[in-house]
Amino acid sequence: MLDLRFIRENPEFVKAALVKLNTTARIDEILAGDIERRELLSKVENLRAERNAVSKEIGRMQDAATRDQRIAAMRQVGEQIEGIEKRLAEVEINLQQRLLEVPNMPHPAVPVGQNDSENRIVRTVGEIPKFDFPIRPHWEIGEQLGIIDFERGTKLSGSRFYVLYGLGARLERALINWMLEVHIQQGYQEVWVPFMVKAESMVGTGNLPKFGENLYHDAEEDYWFIPTAEVPMTNLYRDEILEPGKLPIYHVAYTPCFRREKMSAGKDVRGIKRGHQFDKVEMVKFVEPQYGDQELSSLLDDAEEIARQLKLPYRIVEMCTGDLSFVAARKFDIEVWGAGSGEWLEVSSCSLFTDFQARRANIRYRPEPGARPEYVYTLNGSGLALPRVVISILENYQQPDGTVRIPDVLQPFMGVDKIGG
RNA sequence: GGAGGGGUCGCAUAGCUCGGUCUAGUGCGCCCGUCUCGAAAACGGGUAGGGUAACACCCUCGUGGGUUCAAAUCCCACCCCCUCCGCCA
Structure with a gap:
């Protein structure tokens, strides 16, 4: 607001x-x-x-x-x-x-553009791997290795759901644990939050009243399923005045995320790229206004660290004005390379919300003892969204013999160095 | 889900029976001052948020309605917390 x-x-x-x-x-x-x-x-x-x-x-x-x-x-x-x-x-x-209903004002540095075609590619990091054998998309790799089961997922819950087995399930869990560890090392405090929230919390982060059609909610009670951990984490301090010395606050959480995705029915139906439920590790920051810009770049760097250490080729894209989300003043996406489908996969959005969410959620801080309360600046960034990281690992690390090598940093969490074989 | 108790100005509490004297009292904490070489103690004063140019005025005693010239105080609904019972991983 x-x-x-x-x-x-x-x-x-x-x-x-x-x-x-x-x-x-x-x-x-x-x-x-x-x-x-x-x-x-x-x-x-x-x-x-x-x-x-x-x-x-x-x-x-x-x-x-x-x-x-x-x-x-x-x-x-x-x-x-x-x-x-x-x-x-x-x-x-x-x-x-x-x-x-009024969106946030764009940061002065945001490039002006009509839509996503005018987004700015800031940089590309890592080499796109070359293969001397026929490469396959992740859904084939996953089914062949017996670690992803689409049919039974659909039997249980309908389209866009799947089941992971064995080292596939373990890869998911390893990624969550490892990502949390990395961000804790970077200075974020881990939190564990409810996965359902009241409507008031959704208003605080800007998901309601405008974007309710993308959310699942209980028909009888005032429970809304979170589309991202950003919602409960940002609302932690709703209606609070943070006393001097509390800022900055950095939090990181793992949660499942629930999205209706009804706008995109028919798109991205194959594989695990876009589901109604997915796992994500998310970071949020509460900072004093004068540090907004530097906190955004360090947040982006903290999220990028995951792609760097996994040695996945990635690029940073800055949203132009026409593609900026409702609440963001400035936003950078991280996209990793999916070798099998030959496309860039969005795995993170790192945004500066200035005082937009803070005003909605009434999150303030006291700059000095006894001073008048001011609105904080909030930021958040995924670090990272799991299914697409799994896609990128399966597709980029696939071997001629049909196995998939495990990235070095994950091996201690997996207990093995490859899947299959 | 059932029964009972409770939500008051940072914390702890008084006030609600009998609506106006509540511009919400008291203790603790915190801040300023007096005293002191300095400190403690003692004493005096101050200590929420929002609207607003404003220390004027208005609003906020869990939330929302209602009664009244007037509500922290009376009435209704809801939310949350505590105790006990039921159910349950």
């Missing part, structure tokens, strides 16, 4: 940004609502002040006649207040809803 005062004072700037973001929001409606709200507020506050003062007098009053007269007068004032309050509530609800 943007600061209403910022919109009021810079409406043209906000509108220009929306054009760059290739989106729309009802700014004029917000401006009108803001004016009406402030008018109504000052009226109703004056009336309330009068009623408060006179009511206090009534309590001390001896003379019955004037007392009754005042009570009658205040009854009228009360009716006026009620009328204005009713209108005010409507105006405020509308204003709040419009405000929640």
Whole structure:
């Protein structure tokens, strides 16, 4: 959520940004609502002040006649207040809803562009491997090695679900453990969080009200399944004021992630690239505003470390304005190479949200003892999303004899140096 | 799911029976001052968040409604915590 005062004072700037973001929001409606709200507020506050003062007098009053007269007068004032309050509530609800629909403003460094075709490739790291034998996609490798079972996954849960066996399951677990270890070494505190949250938490991170169609939720109770650990981790400090010295806070968590993906039915149906449930290790940061930029680059570096140590070829892509997510001011993706399908696979998004989420979730900090609270800056980045890392390992590390070599850093966690054979 | 108890200004508590004297008392913690060579103690003062140009005024005593001229206090619904029972990995 943007600061209403910022919109009021810079409406043209906000509108220009929306054009760059290739989106729309009802700014004029917000401006009108803001004016009406402030008018109504000052009226109703004056009336309330009068009623408060006179009511206090009534309590001390001896003379019955004037007392009754005042009570009658205040009854009228009360009716006026009620009328204005009713209108005010409507105006405020509308204003709040419009405000929640306005995306974050892009960072000045973000390249301007219409859509993902204008994203900027920042750098490419590692060599794309060459093979002197016919290479196969991961779904063939996985089935042939007996470590991925699509049929039974579908039997259990429907399309886009699968089962891992043996060293396939172990690879998944090894990756989770190893990734957590790496990030803990980098200074992140591990947390374990609920996988279902209240709607309020989803609003805090920006998933609701706009993107509810991508989420699973319980029909009877107010439980929403997290699409990423970012949601519970960011909401840890919702409605809190962090005292001086608490920042920066770095957290890392492993969670499963649940996504409806209904927008992309028919796309990426083969293999494990896009499922309704997947594992992810995620980092979040809470920092003071002046460190936003440097914290974003170190976050990206911390996430890249995973791809580097796995020796997977990867590239960094910066989102242009037209491809920026609703809440992000700036965002870099990490994409690893999938040799079998010959494509880059998105395994991480590292984003700076400035104070956008913090304002929604009401997460503040006190810069100095006794100082007024300010909104924190939040950041998050995947480190990394599991299934696509598994794809990249299976496809890049496949051998002519049909086996798959295990990356060096994972061997202690796997207990073997290859799958199959 | 059932029965009972409870959610108050950082922490601990008072207030709710009988609505106005609550601009929410007290203790602890913290900050400032007096005293002191300095400190402790003692004493005095201050100590939430939001709206706002504002130490004016308004809002917030779990949340949301209601009654009333006036609600921490009365009524209704919901949420959370504790104790006991039931169920359960």
